[in-house]
Amino acid sequence: MSACRAPRRLTSRRRITLLAAGAAAASLTLSACGDGASGGSSQTRFVQGKNGVATVKKDDRQPVPELSGETIDGKKLDIADFKGKVVVLNVWGSWCGPCIAEAPNFAKVANETKGKGVQFVGINTRDSEKSQAAAxxxxxxxxxxxxxxxxxxxxxxxxxxxxxxxxxxSTLAIDRHGRIAARSIGPLAEDELRKMITPLIAEK
Structure with missing residues (x-):
């Protein structure tokens, strides 16, 4: 009898693992190409603006997690290497209509703010092949x-x-100390993107 119990326990553990992984995947799937926005609270300590951009006061900002890996063109990249700069982090996919709509705005503002200590970085997700993202x-x-x-x-x-x-x-603005200062959920117009990062450029 005992020989049969061990496989059942292992199967149960596997089932729990698969369910947890599925829940995480479902959470991301439901939010794909979304344009909603979450409000702030006493726990989150961020304030949701009327334009959909949530901001955090300097003393309440949390550090950005470790974000590193391989880029679309096969190079190594670590967000921590950009400490001292304002980092604009944009999560996108080549299959996402709103991402396509905002892409020219990001390209323009990235080029114009590069000399002001701003570094744009993308996180490409849900593209199964690098060639899709590269295109x-x-x-x-x-x-x-x-x-x-x-x-x-x-x-x-x-x-x-x-x-x-x-x-x-989604777009995150990270201050010069590596802390998350603002977030936008959904596509950003050029003026909205500028309003999101201009205060951080002015910070010391």
Whole structure:
């Protein structure tokens, strides 16, 4: 009898693991290409603006998690290497309509703010092949690197209660000290993107 129990326990553990993985995947699937926005609270300590951009006061900002890996063009990239700069982190997919709509805005603002200590970085997700993401970057003349994250594992690294990416596209603004200062859920117009990062450029 005991020889039969061990396989059943192992199967149960596997089932729990698969269910947990499925729940995480479902959570990301439901939020794909979303345009909703979450409000702030006393626990999250961020304030949801009328334009869909949530911001955090300097003293309440949480550090961005470790985000590193391989870029679409096969190079190594670590967000921590950009400490001292304002980092604009955009989560996107080549299959996502709102991502296509906002791409020219990001390319333009990235080029214009590069000399002001701003570094744009993308996180490409849900593209099964790098070639899909590379074609998107070429078509839209994206001037900055993107981490290749087909399974969405990098998005799951953000701490609970922080300004974490909750849809595709999502955009995070990270201050010069490596802390999450603002987040937008959904596509951004050019003026909205500028309003999101201009205060951080002015910070010391």
């Amino acid at each position: 998107f970057e070429e078509e839209h003349k994206v001037p900055y690197p993107s981490l290749f994250d087909p399974t969405g594992r990098l998005m799951l690294r953000f701490p609970k209660g922080s300004l974490n990416p909750q849809s595709i596209p």
